[in-house]
Amino acid sequence: IHYDLISFDMDGTLLDSNLKISTQSIDAINHASALGKTVVLSTGRSPSELVDYRKELKNVRFFICESGALILDTLKNNIIFSELIPSPVIHQILTIASDRNAMFYIISNGQTMVSSSYVKRIKDFHMERFEDFFNRTCLLKNDIVSDYMQNNFPIEKFNIFFATPELREHFVQALSHLPLEMARAEETSLELSPKNVSKGSGLLKLCRYLSIPVEHTIAVGDSDNDMEILKTAGLSVAMGNARPHIKELSDVIV
Numbered sequence: 001i002h003y004d005l006i007s008f009d010m011d012g013t014l015l016d017s018n019l020k021i022s023t024q025s026i027d028a029i030n031h032a033s034a035l036g037k038t039v040v041l042s043t044g045r046s047p048s049e050l051v052d053y054r055k056e057l058k059n060v061r062f063f064i065c066e067s068g069a070l071i072l073d074t075l076k077n078n079i080i081f082s083e084l085i086p087s088p089v090i091h092q093i094l095t096i097a098s099d100r101n102a103m104f105y106i107i108s109n110g111q112t113m114v115s116s117s118y119v120k121r122i123k124d125f126h127m128e129r130f131e132d133f134f135n136r137t138c139l140l141k142n143d144i145v146s147d148y149m150q151n152n153f154p155i156e157k158f159n160i161f162f163a164t165p166e167l168r169e170h171f172v173q174a175l176s177h178l179p180l181e182m183a184r185a186e187e188t189s190l191e192l193s194p195k196n197v198s199k200g201s202g203l204l205k206l207c208r209y210l211s212i213p214v215e216h217t218i219a220v221g222d223s224d225n226d227m228e229i230l231k232t233a234g235l236s237v238a239m240g241n242a243r244p245h246i247k248e249l250s251d252v253i254v
Contacts, residue, residue, distance in 0.1 A: 009221035033059035047110035068202030069156035125161035200228030
């Protein structure tokens, strides 16, 4: 079988521990593009969180963002697909998970938003390596919860950062009755997406849009939010640093 499209996860896959893309990876992406192959990002990140990489990924036109909730055409700089968490579900999340003991991180129309007071306490949520990044790429709000209550803006993805893994597990249980996809990410964070939305569903939508058979695709990843795309793609590739169950479901380990 020949492969026409390859999708890369970002954190833990395409990015090294310093959140950089190696020159070898850039060269390989450019080489694949020159051969007419489609190289895609499939990431939990929003478009606003990818600004640092747009220049060096100039040959990557399509981004499956926010774990499949939004697909961006970087050439035309427009959103070709997005799916929202329904407003009543957002209200229930806000009722169940108070931001007194967690940091809310909301993505709306591809733009991340966070309360500025929580970025100052980012160490409490084990996300300190992202502090500078958050300050540069997020819309910093005085109070993200009251802002939402007043304006009810659309939300494609809702991340919650907790102080401990135990607290995260408590809220996984508390939120489990809601129509959401939940993925554990980083050390203590929880990613909430619309029901039945994943990087896998994003890949299927992009394949239909580009008229590429999904069996002619490769997906590369390392984490729980890569599970569905690894199951969906024609060839699944796990990183050597991937979690054991991710390696188990993959065709190849690199």
